[in-house]
Amino acid sequence: MSRLVRNIVGxxxxxxxxxxxxxxxxxxxxxxxxxxxIGARLVEMFNDYEFSVDVVETISSWxxxxxxxxxxxxxxxxxxxxxxxxxxxxxxxVEFLRPIPSVAMIPLALIAFGDSYDAKIALAVFGAVxxxxxxTVHAIGDIDPVQINTAKAFNLTRRQMLTQVKLPAIAxxxxxxxxxxxxxxxxxxxxxxxxxxxxxxxxxxxxETGTGGAQMDLAIAGTFVAGVIGFAINMxxxxxxxxxxxxxxxxxAR
Amino acid sequence: xxxxxGINHTYGSGxxxxxxxxxxxxxxxxxxxxxIVGPSxxxxxxxxxxxxxxxxxTAGESRFMGELITEVPRDLAFVFQExxxxxxxxLTVRANVAFPLKARGMSRRQRHEVVDEALGWVGLADAVEKxxxxxxxxxxxxxxxxxxxxxxxxxxxxxxxxxSVDAQTRAELEDLLLRVRREYDTTVLLVTHDxxxxxxxxxxxxxxxxxxxxxxxxxxxxxxxxRDQITTKETDDFVHLRGEVARLLRYGTAVEHDExxxxxxxxxxEAAVE
Amino acid sequence: MxxxxxxxxxxxxxxxxxxxxRRTVEILGKWVVFAFxxxxxxxxxxxxxxxxxxxxxxxxxTMVDLxxxxxxxxxxxxxxxxxxxxxxxxxxxxxxxxxxxxxxxxGLMLGRSEKLHDYFSPTISFxxxxxxxxxxxxxLVLFPIGTPMQLATIIFGVIWPVxxxxxxxxxxxxxxxxxxxxxxxxxxxxxxxxVVLPAALPKIFAGLRVSLSLALILMVISELVGxxxxxxxxxxxxQRNFSLPEMWAGVVLLGILGYVLNVxxxxxxxxxxxxxxxxxxxxxx
Numbered sequence: 001m002s003r004l005v006r007n008i009v010g011x012x013x014x015x016x017x018x019x020x021x022x023x024x025x026x027x028x029x030x031x032x033x034x035x036x037x038i039g040a041r042l043v044e045m046f047n048d049y050e051f052s053v054d055v056v057e058t059i060s061s062w063x064x065x066x067x068x069x070x071x072x073x074x075x076x077x078x079x080x081x082x083x084x085x086x087x088x089x090x091x092x093x094v095e096f097l098r099p100i101p102s103v104a105m106i107p108l109a110l111i112a113f114g115d116s117y118d119a120k121i122a123l124a125v126f127g128a129v130x131x132x133x134x135x136t137v138h139a140i141g142d143i144d145p146v147q148i149n150t151a152k153a154f155n156l157t158r159r160q161m162l163t164q165v166k167l168p169a170i171a172x173x174x175x176x177x178x179x180x181x182x183x184x185x186x187x188x189x190x191x192x193x194x195x196x197x198x199x200x201x202x203x204x205x206x207x208e209t210g211t212g213g214a215q216m217d218l219a220i221a222g223t224f225v226a227g228v229i230g231f232a233i234n235m236x237x238x239x240x241x242x243x244x245x246x247x248x249x250x251x252x253a254r
Numbered sequence: 255x256x257x258x259x260g261i262n263h264t265y266g267s268g269x270x271x272x273x274x275x276x277x278x279x280x281x282x283x284x285x286x287x288x289x290i291v292g293p294s295x296x297x298x299x300x301x302x303x304x305x306x307x308x309x310x311x312t313a314g315e316s317r318f319m320g321e322l323i324t325e326v327p328r329d330l331a332f333v334f335q336e337x338x339x340x341x342x343x344x345l346t347v348r349a350n351v352a353f354p355l356k357a358r359g360m361s362r363r364q365r366h367e368v369v370d371e372a373l374g375w376v377g378l379a380d381a382v383e384k385x386x387x388x389x390x391x392x393x394x395x396x397x398x399x400x401x402x403x404x405x406x407x408x409x410x411x412x413x414x415x416x417x418s419v420d421a422q423t424r425a426e427l428e429d430l431l432l433r434v435r436r437e438y439d440t441t442v443l444l445v446t447h448d449x450x451x452x453x454x455x456x457x458x459x460x461x462x463x464x465x466x467x468x469x470x471x472x473x474x475x476x477x478x479x480x481r482d483q484i485t486t487k488e489t490d491d492f493v494h495l496r497g498e499v500a501r502l503l504r505y506g507t508a509v510e511h512d513e514x515x516x517x518x519x520x521x522x523x524e525a526a527v528e
Numbered sequence: 529m530x531x532x533x534x535x536x537x538x539x540x541x542x543x544x545x546x547x548x549x550r551r552t553v554e555i556l557g558k559w560v561v562f563a564f565x566x567x568x569x570x571x572x573x574x575x576x577x578x579x580x581x582x583x584x585x586x587x588x589x590t591m592v593d594l595x596x597x598x599x600x601x602x603x604x605x606x607x608x609x610x611x612x613x614x615x616x617x618x619x620x621x622x623x624x625x626x627x628x629x630x631x632x633x634x635g636l637m638l639g640r641s642e643k644l645h646d647y648f649s650p651t652i653s654f655x656x657x658x659x660x661x662x663x664x665x666x667x668l669v670l671f672p673i674g675t676p677m678q679l680a681t682i683i684f685g686v687i688w689p690v691x692x693x694x695x696x697x698x699x700x701x702x703x704x705x706x707x708x709x710x711x712x713x714x715x716x717x718x719x720x721x722x723v724v725l726p727a728a729l730p731k732i733f734a735g736l737r738v739s740l741s742l743a744l745i746l747m748v749i750s751e752l753v754g755x756x757x758x759x760x761x762x763x764x765x766x767q768r769n770f771s772l773p774e775m776w777a778g779v780v781l782l783g784i785l786g787y788v789l790n791v792x793x794x795x796x797x798x799x800x801x802x803x804x805x806x807x808x809x810x811x812x813x
Contacts, residue, residue: 003646010647031669092558093565099786101745104760104779106752107767112580183659191661191749203661210665219669223662230657308710325713332711339704344726344803353722354712387807411711 033217041221051205055225058202061117061189062182062233065124069185070178073129077136077174078166087141094134102127102184103191110192116199120192127188128181135177139170172245179237186230202226255441256282256409261304261314262466263297274300276466277314282409287435287442289452292462293503298445299413301462305443306330306411318409331407335414337394341386341401347373348382351401358405372400376430392423396430403434410434412444416451424448425483428455432481449503453495454481461502471502582773587780590773594762595781608762616747616758617785619675623682624743628736631687635694636720639728645695656688660746668754678750678758685746686739693735697728730804733797740793744786 001009015035021027022034029037045051080090102123113119143166151165193203202222210219263275274297282288292298303309305316307326318327326332334340341350351369360368373379376396386394395415402410412431416424428451434440446452452459459473477491486492566584573583582590595613598606638645660681667684671677701724709723725732751760759778766774798805 006643006646007650011650013647014651088557089561092561095558096562096565096787097783099741099744099790100779100783101741101748101786103745103749103752104763104782106749107763108580108772108775108779111767111770186659187661187745190659194661194664195749195752206662207665210669213669216666216669219665223658223666226662227654227658230659231654234653234657303707306711308707326711328713330711332708334704334708336704339702340708342705342723342726343807344729344801357712357714357718357722385803385807387803 031213031216033220037217038221038224041217042224045218045221045225051222054200054202054205055229057200058189058193058226059229061120061124061201062186062229065121065128065185065189066178066182068121069125069128069181070132072125073132073177074136074174077133078140078162078170080133081137081140087137091137094130094137098130098134102188106188106192106195110196116192116196119196120189120199120201123192124185124188128185131180131184132174132177135173135180136170139173140166142173143169172241175237175241175245179241182233182237183230186233190226202229255284255319256305256443257317257320258305259315259317261301261311261316263300263304263309264312273466275304275311276463276468278462278467278469279314280460280469280472282441282443284408284441285435285439286457287431287444287455288458288460289456290443290445290460290462291447291449291452291499291503292467293464294447296462296465296467298447298462301467302411302413302443302445306332308332327409329405329408331402331405331410333395333398333402333410333412333415335417337391337398337418338386340398341394343386346383346385347378347389347397350386350397351404354401354405368404369400372404373397375403376400390423392419392427395419395423395427399427399430399434403438403440406438407440409441409443412442414445414447417447424451429483431455436479449496449499450487453477453492453499454483454486459495459499461499473498580772582776586773587776590777591780594774594777612758612762613781615675616751616760619678619682619758620743620747623679623747624686624736624740626679627683627687627743628690628739630683631690631735631739632694632725632732635691635732636698636724636728638691639695639698640701640720640724645699652688652691656692660685660742661749664750664753667750673754674756677754678747681750682743682746686743689738689742690732690735693731693738694728697731698724701727729801733793733801737790737793737797740789741786744782744789748782 019034019036022029022032022037080086105123105126106119109119109123110116113122147165147169148161151161156164189201190203193199193201194207196204197207202225206219206222206226209215209222258278258280261275261278262273264271264273266272278301280288290298290301300309304311304314305323307316307323307330310324316323318330321327342353345353348369351372352365355365355368370379370382373382376399378393378396378400381389381393381397386397389397395418399415416427419427431442431444432455435442442455444452444455453475454477456475459475461470461473462468463470473495475495477486477489477495570584573581595606595609596604598604598609602610638648663684664681667677667680671680705723705727709719714723747758748760751758752764755761759781763775763778766772766778
């Protein structure tokens with residue numbers, strides 16, 4: 001049996017077991033419907049305009065926060081990392097601020113920002129900035145001086161040095177940072193949606209359908225869709241890393 | 255002690271297959287040191303693994319004291335070329351050497367005694383509490399040898415054990431091996447690419463051809479039990495033998511040789527100019 | 529003396545004397561910088577007088593009020609500590625430890641069995657991609673509110689980094705190591721426990737550290753959503769009362785907890801796999 005076949009067999013097996021358990025009466029079918037029921041709901045849901053709007057809102061919130069965070073953190077990281085004094089100073093600060101779980105700021109953000117959408121974006125940006133910043137600063141510090149000297153020997157201008165030597169050199173680490181941030185941003189977006197109640201987004205949909213256990217089939221279907229989004233994001237980043245930066249082993253998370 | 259018959263091994267299948275070992279047959283008696291030499295890529299390492307039970311051969315069999323080998327026999331120990339990867343980095347030297355004894359259920363006090371003795375024997379009594387990464391290459395390989403010896407194996411298999419150390423350390427380790435055989439009467443099957451080493455260490459040298467390899471020739475080494483790095487290598491016998499081995503490796507022509515009636519293989523092999 | 533022995537001789541004396549001094553300076557320097565940062569924060573918030581950003585001094589005072597205003601017999605810890613902080617910590621550590629244990633055991637098995645891994649890897653890849661907050665409403669229905677639901681959230685979210693890292697660590701075992709143990713005829717359980725596990729420990733610890741920060745996050749969200757006590761619960765109460773200093777106090781406390789837990793775990797890591805960190809520093813990778 002080849003690997004692909006085993007993948008499929010295993011997955012089908014897991015689904016089959018879930019189906020059996022769901023229908024057996026071991027679990028309350030209203031609380032935990034079997035995969036077939038959930039699958040049917042999924043198909044219905046995607047024909048429902050409102051649900052699609054929710055999905056799009058979650059994905060777009062995530063994407064916007066990621067773009068803002070990256071555009072903000074990468075240049076800042078390059079700046080901080082390039083000046084030794086600032087580098088050591090900021091890494092001390094980052095080391096103390098990093099452990100603060102950004103989700104702890106959700107209640108704060110929800111009352112500070114009138115609109116839950118703004119709160120969502122602000123939080124996701126805040127959470128996503130740290131890994132990218134951290135990795136970028138480290139990457140700049142880690143650039144091999146031999147490469148810099150080689151470039152200097154070729155009389156590269158400051159600008160060329162930046163675009164042709166420094167940026168490619170830090171790319172793997174930055175990409176790893178962005179990948180970690182992507183996960184954090186998704187968690188923050190969905191968390192805020194769940195906590196904010198009836199605002200838009202997938203998290204909000206799951207909360208509404210799940211409250212009271214009335215429509216668990218829809219709620220679980222929504223969770224499944226959230227998983228698919230997360231899975232797609234992971235796949236994109238793994239592909240990006242393989243495609244563009246597999247010449248380095250800078251994919252070790254810090 | 256060890257009887258190898260018709261060992262053949264092919265990697266892969268169909269168009270991409272590569273036959274490393276053609277058909278290898280030989281026997282080893284108790285207390286012998288036999289060295290296997292061959293051109294690079296001739297499958298020497300594969301042979302060792304196939305014979306010892308680490309790798310099931312595509313065809314042929316090997317028997318240890320009459321019993322067919324399907325997995326590594328209890329009284330057979332192995333020393334690998336990459337000592338740094340063979341020793342466990344999370345264990346001290348003492349714990350590394352004690353590892354096989356622990357696996358066999360020996361009591362702690364007994365383990366201590368046996369291990370300390372083995373390490374003293376290879377000259378590492380001071381290094382018991384150190385970690386492998388703190389030792390030089392030669393010292394690490396000594397630890398690996400001590401670990402192999404600690405179970406008092408009947409046969410010691412060595413896969414290019416001294417290839418990754420410097421020349422001076424190699425000389426010391428070669429003499430260590432000779433001492434091992436003298437004091438413990440261990441049978442040794444050693445694979446090497448170094449011609450001088452093969453003649454210096456062994457009672458018999460098996461020369462392999464290029465892949466798919468067969469035994470081109472078996473040479474008996476009449477150099478006596480007491481050997482010395484300097485004087486032995488100056489003797490006529492040594493010089494003559496190493497020349498023969500070198501010629502066999504280079505030209506692959508069969509050579510007549512015999513004193514003790516050891517079987518010789520007169521297999522014509524394509525001339526291979528290295 | 530070989531090159532290796534000479535190099536070792538050079539490293540050891542220096543390791544005890546100068547580098548310890550250097551490390552102390554580094555650590556002091558960090559705290560000095562952080563103190564400056566706090567001072568700057570104090571200045572900025574005092575000048576700005578923004579209602580949503582109380583000054584550090586206000587936050588600090590609130591924290592003392594909340595948690596350090598108890599009797600001396602309780603080490604000055606207020607009752608709130610025992611009512612909120614301790615349960616949160618227990619849930620956090622309990623969930624993390626349970627997930628860690630299961631993750632390591634499963635990871636060792638899956639890492640060494642190519643077949644088993646193939647059967648389950650798509651399922652694992654998918655389940656781990658589900659953002660844990662998406663599961664909160666579901667878990668709220670399936671599990672009783674409070675500790676069971678929170679433990680379920682933490683365990684389900686945190687098991688993946690440990691599992692995946694353990695699989696990776698167990699999988700990338702060097703060929704020579706495998707052959708060495710086969711030449712010693714080790715039984716499979718012994719092989720897994722005494723060879724695969726130690727060899728995989730560096731990666732396992734990396735997974736455990738990621739899991740710990742994730743556990744903190746999940747502990748907080750699960751408490752924000754469905755609990756009757758805990759740090760998150762206290763923050764929701766503060767939100768309802770519009771008490772901003774208390775909300776900030778919670779945030780700072782969580783930051784401190786996260787920092788301390790990470791430092792502790794690093795200390796444990798150095799103790800357990802010191803052989804790895806020290807040997808790596810020698811080879812410079």
